[in-house]
Amino acid sequence: MGCLRLSFIVIILAVGAGWYFRSTEDVRVKEILNTVLKLTPKPIVDLFQPAEDDSHDAKKQEKVTDNEVKSTSRIFSKQDLWDNYRGGDGSKGVYLAFFGKVFDVSKGKEHYGPGGGYHFFAGRDGTKGFVTGDFSDEGLTDDIDGMDSKLMIGFDDWIQFYSSTYTYVGTVIGQFYDENGKPTEALKNANKLIAEAKQAKKQQDEENKILPMCNSESSAAKGSRVWCSTKSGGVERSWVGVPRQYHPPGANSPRCACVRTNGKPSYGADDGKNRGDLGNPYLREYDNCHSTSDSCVIKQPK
Template sequence: MLGYVAAALSLTAVLVLRTDLWSFLAEVPGLGAVLPETCGVQAGRLLTRDELSAYHGGPGSPGLYLAVLGQVFDVHEGSKHYGPGGSYSFFTARDASRAYVTGDFTDGGLVDDVSELSPSQMLHLNNWLSFYQKTYAAVGKLVGHFYDEDGNPTKALEDALAVIAVGLKLKEERHEENKQFPPCNSEFNSGVSRVWCSKNSGGIQRNWVGVPRKLHIVGYDGYRCVCVRTTGPPSENPDSEEHNDRGDLDNPSLKEYKDCNPLFDWCLLKE
């Protein structure tokens, strides 16, 4: 699997070659619903930060609004949670996109700056945005960080969507990797860890069991336990007629567990 840096460089190279950024992002699977022109945001309704701050749901307030990545939603139907005293009331009347991921609900954390969030964190934020799009009415756009005074996307929004695109790419690659190397089952009991493989380990159903191995990930120092096919051609060349009938056992990214029988479908970890 490509590391975050490699994926980011790959996407950056594509963006440099594509002058129509929004057309490119619209082609990324899973990202179309986030784009402002396809998510149902009313282009004619623009709110300033001061205007949005009045929509807190308290006495004299004209309503109950919040914003995520600059998109404003009417959440009055969820006033039990978002109204004054509600468990999510700190999200209302502002764009606190960063806090949805970090869990920092202080004034310093309830901000719209997402520039330092990782692709996986931005995917989590994207899930929140999708939730609001499906659950609440879109009101318009918040002028400032993500949209300019004419309602056009800013560079901050373009950068945020590009990171989400990287996250979606990594997620897709991890899904493909999991089909080749499904995660092991694992348990920890009385100070002893055990990993093992089955035809459904890691939630990946298949017609083979495999053996546990350490999969070292490019760009990272750690590893994860995966189940590896022991027969047939390697996954990289499934149609090959000339192979050692060892499946993926010879993949250079795999390492055996110390003191474990390399042909057993289970291993007691002593490391």
């Protein structure tokens, strides 16, 4: 009986030591511990098995991913990109940069390589040209100072496209990243402007649901006309509305909006008049058009 107890104690100590030293690199020790564990009843082994730490595994995986990125990421000069990554004879591949990030677009060589429709993007950071449509050497630049803020939102779509479609390989020294691969103030400011543009677009979309754009047509024979329907402005709804000139603060010029004529107002307090949004102070009726008409001729035919 004493021998049995002693054997049991030895097994427990061995199992405990096995779990304690499970990360050892000594092959011989591992072999001995593995043999002991195989001979030990599972209920005893389970007593010493620690709970799995998912957060540790996640951190380990995150660390590996970071190391992989660091090991593959490069810092390019503009000259290096232009001389070596345009896909011609002796080239090292087809790369392009967008917002300072360099992507390997070799799998799209038929588009970005020599003879391709987008070859002018290869070997450089032509960020500005992506949204302006200016594909001249002056337009294909990473200098976006003074750009219309409304165009900034277009950058976000391109960032998502290249990040999800092509392989990121590094950064290029220029407006957005410095010689150490660190983001510049220009990049931080650009990201801020993009965020503001996205917020403005969201507000505009919400406004268009309340005051949808009018349908319009224009010809020499019929003149110019605007009108409302239950689908005008691409907004399906139960009401038609009446055309009004809408000129909110900050807008360069008015646009035609279809305005709901009954119910509570979308903005401000309810005055109880059941006039929908007709009381909006930024609305004006079209000349020579009846206030309740859903169609207005804004320019007579010649």
